[in-house]
Structure formats: C-alpha cells, structure tokens
Amino acid sequence: MLKSTRIAFAGAVMAGTMAIGAAQAQDDLTVGLAVANLQADFFNQIKQSVEKEGDKLGVEIITVDAGGDSARQVSQIQDLITRDVDAIIYIPAGATAASVPVKAAREAGIPVVAVDRNPPDAPGDTFIATDSVAAAETLGNWVCKQTGGKGRLAEIQGQIGTTPQIDRDEGFDKALANCAGIERVAQQASNMWMQDEGFNIAQAMIQRDPGITVFWGQADALALGAAQAAKVGNLGDVIVVGFDGDVAGLEAVKSGTLDATMTQQTQLMGRMALASAIKLANGEEVPAEQLQEATLTTADNVEPFLKEHP
Helix, strand or coil: CCCCCCCCCCCCECCCCCECCCCCCCCCCEEEEEECCCCCHHHHHHHHHHHHHHHHHCCEEEEEECCCCHHHHHHHHHHHHHCCCCEEEECCCCCCCCHHHHHHHHHCCCCEEEECCCCCCCCCCEEEEECHHHHHHHHHHHHHHHHCCCEEEEEEECCCCCHHHHHHHHHHHHHHHCCCCEEEEEEEECCCCCHHHHHHHHHHHHHHCCCCCEEEECCHHHHHHHHHHHHHCCCCCCEEECCECCHHHHHHHHHCCCCEEEECCHHHHHHHHHHHHHHHHCCCCCCCEEEECCEEECCCCCHHHHHCCC
C-alpha cells in the first residue's frame, strides 16, 4: 500500500508519454534521488533537472550519490527509507544488487521511479528512459550509410547487465544485420562508462587490429576515450560515434572529434521523474514504462543542443 497523500497535484499534458507539468506541491513532500555516479554529466543533468523542478514545486529533494558503488547505493537508499521519504527516484549504480533497493522500498510502502536503468527482477513502479534500442539502431544505420556499408568495427560497451548496455547492443546489432559489409572485429565492456576506460580499451584494440575503421562507444565518454586512442595511434580516417549527448560529447561533435552521438532528453526525463514520483506518492497511477526519443546529432544540428539541452 502506498503512503498517505500529503500533496495536491494537478498535471498538464506535455511531451512524453504521460501528463506532467504545472503542479502545486503542499506541506512537506520529500523525494529521495539516488544517483548512480555524479562524475557522469548524464546523471548530473538529471539531478539538476529534478532539483530545479523540486524548487519550483516546493518539494524537498534529498540527493545521494553512489559514486558507481552498488553496495554504497543500497546503504544510501536504506537511509532514505529510514528518513521516511514519500518516493524515491532511483538510478541504479550497476546491475549487481540493483533489485535490493526496490524491494526494500516496496516493503516500506515507498514508490520507486527507476530512471535509465531498471532492475529486471524488481522493476520500479515506473521506468523512464531513452528508447535505447531504437536510438542505437538509428545510429547504426547512420554509420552504415557513412561508411558505404563497409568497415571494421570496434565496440566499447557500457557496464554489462545494465539496461542501457543491453538495449544499445540490441539496437546497433539490428542495424548491423542489414549492413553485412561492416565486420565487428573487437568488442569489450567497460566497468564504469568512463573516458579513461574507453582510451585503454580502444588502445588495446588498435594494437591487436590497426585496421579498425569505426569505433562505437556506448557512451560519449567511452567514445571520447576511443577518439583519443585513435589519435595517439595515428589510426587515420576513422569514424567515432557515441551515445548520450553529454556536454563534452556535443562539444566533441562540434569540433569533429566525434562524428555523431545520440542526444538524450535528460532535462525532460528529470522533470518526468519528479512528476511521476509525486503522482505515485499521491496514490495515482503512471505508465509502467515511459520511453523517450533521442536525436541523432552531428555537426549539422549540434548547435541548438549546446545552447539548451533538451
């Protein structure tokens, strides 16, 4: 059973798959925001959006950062439960133990909004994310077109077992299935989606196969690391693509360091997450899944995203 209502909430329909928007919060509504790793711009964008919307609505936001440590996150969410928050916005720090916080919150009667990653064996009451399957397929199709359907692909995956890694693999593989001339010659996962990992992984790939012509990093940070490794290794004419639309990634697209990325609607997802948390705390229903589109971003259309992130 959900906790007793403490607010009055009036929503207005806006972009996305649910009604969110103008809202009036009252009394002492408190929402916990458990973030995977604030070193990543993607998660910072969501944090900023949730906190800004919380200020606007008069909702107290308690933010905790797991720093990529699943065990720490379990402890942090247990603390949020002890503090009797009305809802939790949850971005799992990884696949390991990701279901534990959801189960603990559910036992305490606290609704959970999962963002970006959703534990398959204990999903949140609603899941808000980019449709990474469709977005990665769009990116893969673009790569196929740019290469003329030929090339040697090296792929740097995200953290194995997380929703984005699984979905981005699936989407890109769909594109490659229709582009038989691109051969995947290397594939390796990162542990933290970080740029230094991307560099080290890509450098080792280049040493094994200096004929690589395409790098696909499942996050902008990984792609940036790969671009750096390609430059150091004098790889020559190589296409490097990422995913996220982080500020650093967008700037790299503008400068030509990255050829393309998929820009996610992080600000929108933050607002949707808080709106969903409020609705759930108020005993209202929300869709089980709320997937958003990402935009294929190249030098031709990057400028507006640098001025204002969606």
